[in-house]
Amino acid sequence: MTNEYKIPDLGGAADVEVIEVSVSVGDMVEAEQTLLVLETDKASMEIPAETSGTVEALSIQVGDKVNEGDVFITIASSAGSQSEAVSTEPVASELVEAEAVKTETTHTKSREQAIAVPDLGGSEGVEVIELAVAVGDVIDAEQTILVLESDKATMEIPAGEAGTVVSLAVSVGDKVSQGDAMLTLMADSSVSVSDSKVVDKPPVDNSAVQTTKTLTTTTATAEPVAANNAEPESHSSGEIHAGPAVRKLAREFGVDLSQVSATGRRGRITKDDVQLFVKQRLNSSATAVGSGMSGAGIPAVPEVDFAKFGPVTSEPLNNIKRATAKAMTTAWLNVPQVTQFDQADITDLETYRKQQNQLYQHQGIRFSIVPFVLKAIAKVMREFPQFGASLSADGESLIIKDYVHIGVAVDTPKGLLVPVIRDVDRLSVTEITQQLNEKAQSAREGKLTLSDMQGGCFSLSSLGGIGGTAFTPIVNPPEVAILGLSKSETKPVWNGQEFVPRLMLPLSLSYDHRVIDGAEAARFSQRLVACLQDLRNVLM
Template sequence: MHLPDIGDFTDIPVIEVLVAPGDRVEVDQSILTLESDKATMEIPSPAAGEVESVGVKVGDQVNQGDLLLTLQGGAEQPPADSEPDSTAAEAAERAPAPAVTAQAPAKPPAAAGAPPGEAARRKAPVPTRPADMQAYAPGRTPHASPAVRRFARELGVDLTLVKGSGRKSRIVKDDVQSFVKQTLAAGAPQAPAGGLPFQLPAAPEVDFGKFGQVETQPLSRIKKLSGTHLHRSWLSVPHVTQFDEADITELEAFRKDQKAAAEQAGVKLTFMPFLLKAVAGALAQMPVLKASLAADGENLVMKHYTHIGVAVDTPNGLVVPVLRDVDKKGLFDLARELMAVSGKARDGKLLPGDMQGGTFTVSSLGGIGGTAFTPIVNAPEVAILGVSRSETKPVWNGEKFAPRLLLPLSLSYDHRVVDGADGVRFTTLLSSLLGDIRRLLL
């Protein structure tokens, strides 16, 4: 099939390709959408058959006569000179259906003297189609006019979820409006597997080059993968962030006292192993923060293990290796394991298994700075702890102000699982464990 005559337009951009090789198309079914300076238009198929190949893609610019796709099998193909009149078929489809329709018998081309294009239109067989095309071919592109598609895009509506009430199950504007009203009245519907029940409007493209010199650099593979995961978590998890401070004055003094022993054991004893042990102790007392919401949204998966992910900053992006059974390991063992996984992360040698199975995540920016931040929950986990740089502040002890080393804590959690009261109980418990590490022995 070639692009028919669609008026005084050239180099028309393709904004949607509605079929793919292997799809079955019917007569007048839209196969792609073009967008000129004046209008958006859909190009219908002049014949039925199976798509053998598609000759265009989104972003291509097409002109009259360009090859769009090839069909094999199916109904009789109209002559090539009838293609310029294919826009009339689309206009006829938009018109009200006649009171009676009949199957046109298949006959040879028109008698001599009749225009070939007119004869083809008069004699071509009209294939029968079921009332509900989604039932005929699940997953096919919904049948809607360009104006309705644009209207749905502006509202962020996925047309595959909308039932068409027009002729041949065509979706009309009232169907889209009814779907939006039902969605707002019923609340958020169950999301289909792998995504949201609606499509977000695409961000507009901006030509930054007109403002000054620019350079385009590709995102690293890690940032592409983590970006998709973070985007999904941010959209699907109702986030709440609880802020608190922990007094780590005594803990830091104890850590410094153990530096020599740690060096003899061949490890560098940082603050992180202490934090991990405290987090593991708090999770043991409040296991809901290491649970996960089941896929049905009606049950909790309670985990009887404590594997904690630690966010590591690498030249290619952020990765989160997981330390297993943190509650069963000593400080030196955790310090040694942290050194090993951090090195593997920075060298790009982490395996997929090294980043799976976490029950809770810790993200520390203390070595860089900052006072607080709102970390994104690492779904399917339900909570993540952000740690910023500790700072010495004057604290009233009942008699006078005394200098104390305070650690900022930022706990983000999934509010479907963790209530606000549990969130503040957890940060309060964690602060008490960090304030007196001996409490972990109780």
């Protein structure tokens, strides 16, 4: 029996990258064995087999982007193979039908043409960054079918022939070289008699003829964009000529292509044209700022060749760290942030925590300071609901949430992940501890789902186990506040008559100043200090 496996529910994520394929065609797999590993911006997910059997086909490869419901593997179970082997002699009607299908297929294949990668100017292993067509598309000879990007230039590869796309031999992220198959094309039915003769040749000859024709047709148009030295062409007529990759780049930068001067062939706008336009705008804005004029340009960090100072190595960031960097940059540029510093006397709380560890030791439960802080935060958030709110997209209203979900930052080998503990105000400290331990373990093993990291309305970042006296955590929109914990320290505290040793916990409360003002932040912080210094305040 043959089973097709589909990508399961990904918690709402789309276009999730395949970072590892753990099996190959012909492999024997067992139920629960990992078939592939996916990685989103926030987590990695292992997709297991549901039954045991033999891998018959793989529909994906490393670098592909998949969505829920996509077929990714075909597995023949042992039981299915045996049942199919019982009767192998087809009836007469099946033979007739099979022969008819075979005849039709042979006729169809005789019209199919393989389109190969043309001359790339000596480049090898050039990355495919965009596919501009899909199976079933009807295309013309000059239409771009894919975009390649080398270290120095971007190249748009045209079809070279008109027809219908039958299959694609490459996907985004693949590396290709001259002569590699790109796609299979069904020649246009409106070909001439002489063309039909070429099409009806045996497959081997047809492939050779088509490859030669493709190379001849596309060599001129597949030259690097950077080599174009034509004079810029204006778009006063309103007609814009640009490929899919260029239009996508323009959308990402927010560039109006009608304002970009074209240097490409036949008046086409290239990626270099778009990038030059953006650089000119940034430079003009930076100049305006430097001269005291109004402007919002951010000067680029100058590129440095560090190798000239000594040996260096380059290590690419994984998806999680790249996503974190992007999110933090967005937060820092868009949210006016202020940090309120405070200290809580947790001497009595620490004594109580140690007592509870002894009482729950037989249950395998060990309390850290974090669950107590989470419980106190939940209490104070109910009193100050704006700290769990979010600013609307238009910035005109505040969205108040009638729930207390708190994200807790967890340090993992791949980077920082923030699982969310839901309804913290309704949980006991013991329940918070259990959920926190479970989600922290899942985070370190790469088993967190997207739903585990969504819905938070406040965040907690604790560096107390590492050290430090204070820090300024960055608010992560759409949240408006985050609390940082540093390492507690015994300090002399004046009680009105003398200095006594007390265990003090440093608190760093960062907040969005558009939603929360300084007085509110100070009141929130002081109320939190009161709850941590005397847990009886949490019960009231």
